[in-house]
Amino acid sequence: xxxxxxxxxxxxxxxxxxxxxxxxxxxxxxxxxxxxxxxxxxxxxxxxxxxxxxxxxxxxxxxxxxxxxxxxxxxxxxxxxxxxxxxxxxxxxxxxxxxxxxxxxxxxxxxxxxxxxxxxxxxxxxxxxxxxxxxxxxxxxxxxxxxxxxxxxxxxxxxxxxxxxxxxxxxxxxxxxxxxxxxxxxxxxxxxxxxxxxxxxxxxxxxxxxxxxxxxxxxxxxxxxxxxxxxxxxxxxxxxxxxxxxxxxxxxxxxxxxxxxxxxxxxxxxxxxxxxxxxxxxxxxxxxxxxxxxxxxxxxxxxxxxxxxxxxxxxxxxxxxxxxxxxxxxxxxxxxxxxxxxxxxxxxxxxxxxxxxxxxxxxxxxxxxxxxxxxxxxxxxxxxxxxxxxxxxxxxxxxxxxxxxxxxxxxxxxxxxxxxxxxxxxxxxxxxxxxxxxxxxxxxxxxxxxxxxxxxxxxxxxxxxxxxxxxxxxxxxxxxxxxxxxxxxxxxxxxxxxxxxxxxxxxxxxxxxxxxxxxxxxxxxxxxxxxxxxxxxxxxxxxxxxxxxxxxxxxxxxxxxxxxx
Amino acid sequence: xxxxxxxxxxxxxxxxxxxxxxxxxxxxxxxxxxxxxxxxxxxxxxxxxxxxxxxxxxxxxxxxxxxxxxxxxxxxxxxxxxxxxxxxxxxxxxxxxxxxxxxxxxxxxxxxxxxxxxxxxxxxxxxxxxxxxxxxxxxxxxxxxxxxxxxxxxxxxxxxxxxxxxxxxxxxxxxxxxxxxxxxxxxxxxxxxxxxxxxxxxxxxxxxxxxxxxxxxxxxxxx
Amino acid sequence: xxxxxxxxxxxxxxxxxxxxxxxxxxxxxxxxxxxxxxxxxxxxxxxxxxxxxxxxxxxxxxxxxxxxxxxxxxxxxxxxxxxxxxxxxxxxxxxxxxxxxxxxxxxxxxxxxxxxxxxxxxxxxxxxxxxxxxxxxxxxxxxxxxxxxxxxxxxxxxxxxxxxxxxxxxxxxxxxxxxxxxxxxxxxxxxxxxxxxxxxx
Numbered sequence: 001x002x003x004x005x006x007x008x009x010x011x012x013x014x015x016x017x018x019x020x021x022x023x024x025x026x027x028x029x030x031x032x033x034x035x036x037x038x039x040x041x042x043x044x045x046x047x048x049x050x051x052x053x054x055x056x057x058x059x060x061x062x063x064x065x066x067x068x069x070x071x072x073x074x075x076x077x078x079x080x081x082x083x084x085x086x087x088x089x090x091x092x093x094x095x096x097x098x099x100x101x102x103x104x105x106x107x108x109x110x111x112x113x114x115x116x117x118x119x120x121x122x123x124x125x126x127x128x129x130x131x132x133x134x135x136x137x138x139x140x141x142x143x144x145x146x147x148x149x150x151x152x153x154x155x156x157x158x159x160x161x162x163x164x165x166x167x168x169x170x171x172x173x174x175x176x177x178x179x180x181x182x183x184x185x186x187x188x189x190x191x192x193x194x195x196x197x198x199x200x201x202x203x204x205x206x207x208x209x210x211x212x213x214x215x216x217x218x219x220x221x222x223x224x225x226x227x228x229x230x231x232x233x234x235x236x237x238x239x240x241x242x243x244x245x246x247x248x249x250x251x252x253x254x255x256x257x258x259x260x261x262x263x264x265x266x267x268x269x270x271x272x273x274x275x276x277x278x279x280x281x282x283x284x285x286x287x288x289x290x291x292x293x294x295x296x297x298x299x300x301x302x303x304x305x306x307x308x309x310x311x312x313x314x315x316x317x318x319x320x321x322x323x324x325x326x327x328x329x330x331x332x333x334x335x336x337x338x339x340x341x342x343x344x345x346x347x348x349x350x351x352x353x354x355x356x357x358x359x360x361x362x363x364x365x366x367x368x369x370x371x372x373x374x375x376x377x378x379x380x381x382x383x384x385x386x387x388x389x390x391x392x393x394x395x396x397x398x399x400x401x402x403x404x405x406x407x408x409x410x411x412x413x414x415x416x417x418x419x420x421x422x423x424x425x426x427x428x429x430x431x432x433x434x435x436x437x438x439x440x441x442x443x444x445x446x447x448x449x450x451x452x453x454x455x456x457x458x459x460x461x462x463x464x465x466x467x468x469x470x471x472x473x474x475x476x477x478x479x480x481x482x483x484x485x486x487x488x489x490x491x492x493x494x495x496x497x498x499x500x501x502x503x504x505x506x507x508x509x510x511x512x513x514x515x516x517x518x519x520x521x522x523x524x525x526x527x528x529x530x531x532x533x534x535x536x537x538x539x540x541x542x543x544x545x546x547x548x549x550x551x552x553x554x555x556x557x558x559x560x561x562x563x564x565x
Numbered sequence: 566x567x568x569x570x571x572x573x574x575x576x577x578x579x580x581x582x583x584x585x586x587x588x589x590x591x592x593x594x595x596x597x598x599x600x601x602x603x604x605x606x607x608x609x610x611x612x613x614x615x616x617x618x619x620x621x622x623x624x625x626x627x628x629x630x631x632x633x634x635x636x637x638x639x640x641x642x643x644x645x646x647x648x649x650x651x652x653x654x655x656x657x658x659x660x661x662x663x664x665x666x667x668x669x670x671x672x673x674x675x676x677x678x679x680x681x682x683x684x685x686x687x688x689x690x691x692x693x694x695x696x697x698x699x700x701x702x703x704x705x706x707x708x709x710x711x712x713x714x715x716x717x718x719x720x721x722x723x724x725x726x727x728x729x730x731x732x733x734x735x736x737x738x739x740x741x742x743x744x745x746x747x748x749x750x751x752x753x754x755x756x757x758x759x760x761x762x763x764x765x766x767x768x769x770x771x772x773x774x775x776x777x778x779x780x781x782x783x784x785x786x787x788x
Numbered sequence: 789x790x791x792x793x794x795x796x797x798x799x800x801x802x803x804x805x806x807x808x809x810x811x812x813x814x815x816x817x818x819x820x821x822x823x824x825x826x827x828x829x830x831x832x833x834x835x836x837x838x839x840x841x842x843x844x845x846x847x848x849x850x851x852x853x854x855x856x857x858x859x860x861x862x863x864x865x866x867x868x869x870x871x872x873x874x875x876x877x878x879x880x881x882x883x884x885x886x887x888x889x890x891x892x893x894x895x896x897x898x899x900x901x902x903x904x905x906x907x908x909x910x911x912x913x914x915x916x917x918x919x920x921x922x923x924x925x926x927x928x929x930x931x932x933x934x935x936x937x938x939x940x941x942x943x944x945x946x947x948x949x950x951x952x953x954x955x956x957x958x959x960x961x962x963x964x965x966x967x968x969x970x971x972x973x974x975x976x977x978x979x980x981x982x983x984x985x986x987x988x989x
Contacts, residue, residue: 063759063760063761064759065760067756067759067761067878069757094675099797100797102796102797105804105808106804106808109808132712136758136759137756137758138756142717142755142756144715144716144717144733145716145717146755146756149714149715149758149759150673150715150758151673151715151733151758152715155911155916178593182815184816186808186811186812189650189808189809189811190804190808193800193802193807194799194802194806194807195797195798195799195800195801196798196800197797197798198794198798200971217816220811220814220815220818220819221814223818224815224816224817224818224819224820224821224822224826225818225819225821225822225823225826226822227822228627228819228820228822228823228826229822229826230933231823231936232823232826232928232932235910235932236833236926239910239911240910240911240913241910241911241912241925241928241932242916242921242925242928243826243924243925243928243929243932244923245575245731246733246734246735246910246915247733247921248921248922248924248925249830249833249834249921249922249923249924249925250830250831250925251829252717252732252733253701253732254826254829258822258826286605287618288618288619288620289619289620291620291627292627292631295628295631312643316728317719317728317730318717318731318732319729319730319731319732319737320734322653322658323658325653325657326650326653329646329649329653330646333646334642337635337638337639337640337642337734338639339635340594340634340635340638341631341635344598344601344631344634344635345631347598347601347602347605347626348620348630348631350601350602350605350606351601351604351605351620352605352608352613352617352618352620353605353609353618354609354613354618355605355606355609365602368602369602373595373598373599377591377595377684378591379595380587380590380642380645381584381587381588381591382593383656384583384587384645384646384649385649385653386579386583386652386653386656387580387583387584387587387649388648389580389656389657389726389727389728390580390723390729392675392754393719393721393754393755394754397570439884447815454566454568457568457569457584458568459569459721459723459724459752460572460753461572461721461723461753461754461757462756463607463762464761464762465762466762467762469762469765470750470752470765472750472974473570473723473724473750478566482756503779517880530698537797539794539795540794540795540796540797541794542794546665550618550619550621551615551618552619553613553615553616553619555759559613
């Protein structure tokens with residue numbers, strides 16, 4: 001550990017191959033990108049509530065910039081905040097140490113994966129410097145709008161002119177990010193299969209390790225066609241091929257299929273690791289064994305497989321065969337069953353528990369509650385193809401998917417940070433600030449999106465710069481007020497995050513020193529010192545039991561680490 | 566506080582009803598789940614033995630509880646599916662005989678409405694096109710040929726609960742039957758570039774006589 | 789009662805590089821699978837494409853198929869040599885494999901220049917000017933799929949070269965097997981592409 005501190009900043013944050021350092025790099029990069037995503041959403045939400053003029057910290061907003069900000073907010077929050085936060089940060093930091101080994105299977109590949117990710121961030125942000133401005137056609141990149149602003153490739157433009165556009169940079173960034181996460185995913189799966197500690201069979205793995213691996217697998221099997229599609233779309237822009245040009249035999253809907261074949265599993269890629277974190281935290285702070293461990297893994301696998309065949313529920317009104325829409329609606333609504341089972345099993349962990357309201361536990365409860373009650377249940381509304389005719393591309397959809405992604409990425413991510421912070425930094429976060437941060441985040445998050453559900457039902461459609469064209473439909477005093485409540489809540493939500501940043505960075509240097517196992521938890525990472533040195537364990541543990549033996553009747557203590565006989 | 570905007574089509578009320586049906590199913594599920602959520606938190610201070618807490622064995626009794634929950638939701642799901650299926654079939658899969666046919670073409674950033682002209686047939690020489698203003702008769706089955714010229718748009722009639730993406734190179738035919746006179750909105754629900762938020766049209770639903778008058782005006786027929 | 793006894797982290801009996809490459813291969817197949825499915829969807833929709841497919845040079849395509857199949861044989865021989873740690877044979881067989889890759893690329897370039905000469909380009913501009921709008925996209929697929937595959941051939945050849953240099957220094961013999969697996973995948977993808985693009989009309 002002392003050797004750890006001696007290594008210089010540059011060495012630690014740029015060239016280190018250690019999985020914890022790479023995880024930390026991912027975390028910092030994700031926070032950096034989240035600052036952009038957060039700023040973008042502030043600017044365009046301010047416009048929706050109070051008009052485009054004189055936005056504090058920004059100035060006047062034009063329609064074109066509005067589209068760019070909306071597009072990049074979506075892309076950044078999903079690909080550059082969500083993916084690194086729940087997959088790369090958790091996978092890198094947790095997998096090796098939770099399975100009791102020294103590092104990833106391929107440390108160099110891990111490093112390359114991070115560098116590719118960083119490159120993709122730079123490519124994305126440099127899109128804003130292009131002469132045509134950043135890409136503004138929606139984060140789903142539907143062609144032909146993503147080929148050019150006017151829907152076709154002008155044959156007279158040069159390759160160079162086509163290359164230096166926001167569209168090209170956006171697509172390249174997305175492709176690079178996918179490749180980076182693919183490399184990471186290969187690493188996670190190989191590490192888990194091959195480097196588990198002695199005695200740690202698959203059915204003794206912590207639930208979060210299972211979830212990260214299933215998410216990586218899902219990502220791998222769903223992203224391939226979209227990588228191919230990204231190449232095709234790039235060629236449409238750069239060279240002028242006609243893969244998605246309807247007048248040359250191409251089919252714009254093909255892109256939608258490729259995109260959503262990836263897009264739906266992607267939601268679960270973001271959700272599952274976070275559910276894994278919640279599972280760990282529930283078990284630890286209810287002082288109870290994880291309820292229905294095998295059942296949950298089984299249900300996750302079923303939900304994962306189902307998620308590969310429900311993609312067209314994003315396309316009920318996009319011009320697909322209406323007969324097929326019936327099948328997709330059926331499958332989409334049926335996918336609620338495995339999730340119901342999972343949520344019930346999680347609540348089974350809480351049942352009769354000795355619940356301790358620590359900060360990570362509060363975030364975990366908040367995550368599961370908001371995901372289930374609003375995100376999951378409104379999924380039934382939108383899974384119904386009939387109601388989707390009306391709700392498609394309205395704010396109802398926006399509120400729905402923010403209620404699934406925000407809990408997964410942000411609340412789940414914060415739960416993980418608060419839970420594992422003592423381990424990775426060796427110091428404790430301030431509890432009071434943590435609780436203020438939780439309540440601020442939770443309350444303001446809900447007060448942003450509940451009004452948006454109502455606005456969606458009122459027919460407010462997405463990605464509109466200015467609603468004043470619809471004075472009767474969308475400019476009544478109620479509508480304006482709802483938009484303003486959402487925007488003001490958003491501003492408060494962002495302010496609340498500064499409390500976290502202060503707490504995070506201050507505690508890194510000045511926090512109370514944490515003991516080895518502050519939460520009295522069972523999993524292997526708590527057996528390493530805090531922070532773990534290079535190689536994680538001085539002596540590598542052997543495992544004798546599953547990770548959730550809390551309140552074991554034969555023991556005096558209420559916890560029983562995995563490596564105790 | 567009203568939840569939906571006013572409605573003007575035969576389908577609109579059915580869609581609104583379906584929303585409440587789903588909300589009902591979800592509401593029951595919410596109450597059950599909320600109880601399971603809150604009860605353990607309220608009773609967390611209760612003294613319990615280790616054996617009471619140590620619910621590691623996934624016993625038969627527990628499994629029954631889990632299966633019951635999943636089964637109840639399955640019943641709710643099936644109820645929703647049964648309810649929605651017939652509506653979907655009528656709206657999207659069947660085309661009743663039309664009384665009148667028009668075409669709507671989305672382009673950046675306007676709606677071009679193509680009326681069949683005095684001969685009543687679309688795609689003949691006497692077709693007349695208008696921009697953004699769509700006049701339709703009340704209580705008639707209307708077929709709409711939906712197209713786009715440049716990028717993807719989406720014809721969204723909020724008060725009719727009607728929406729259909731329109732794609733370049735494709736014609737999609739949908740029907741609609743309006744049951745209320747007045748002025749309503751046509752909006753574009755799919756981002757289509759810079760002027761997306763200016764892409765607005767008016768839907769005028771008129772009685773038979775008024776509609777004939779406005780058609781004559783559009784066709785340039787003087788009486 | 790901590791029983792942390794092991795001095796080294798445990799490794800299971802799975803050769804981890806091989807496992808990694810298998811997963812990589814699965815990922816690559818999904819990528820090419822996406823392209824192939826997209827191609828087939830269009831192909832069945834447009835009978836015009838059959839006529840375009842008849843413009844491909846089956847002789848050169850078949851030659852390339854033969855070259856790649858032979859190279860796969862060399863890789864297998866190289867793997868045998870690696871088990872025996874026979875440096876000279878490793879150099880010989882991997883050298884032959886890389887040579888096959890070069891022949892493949894030369895044939896590919898010949899083919900491409902023929903196509904471009906006849907006005908069948910990647911962008912399909914020439915065909916669009918002739919009014920053959922739908923046909924032009926066939927060549928988009930042709931060049932994208934074969935080009936992406938050729939890129940894999942280049943990467944595979946470079947990897948094989950690096951592995952060979954390592955083996956000549958007498959280390960990392962096991963890498964030959966892994967690189968060989970990757971090479972077989974490159975070969976197999978071509979086996980899919982060849983009939984789809986060249987033969988089926």
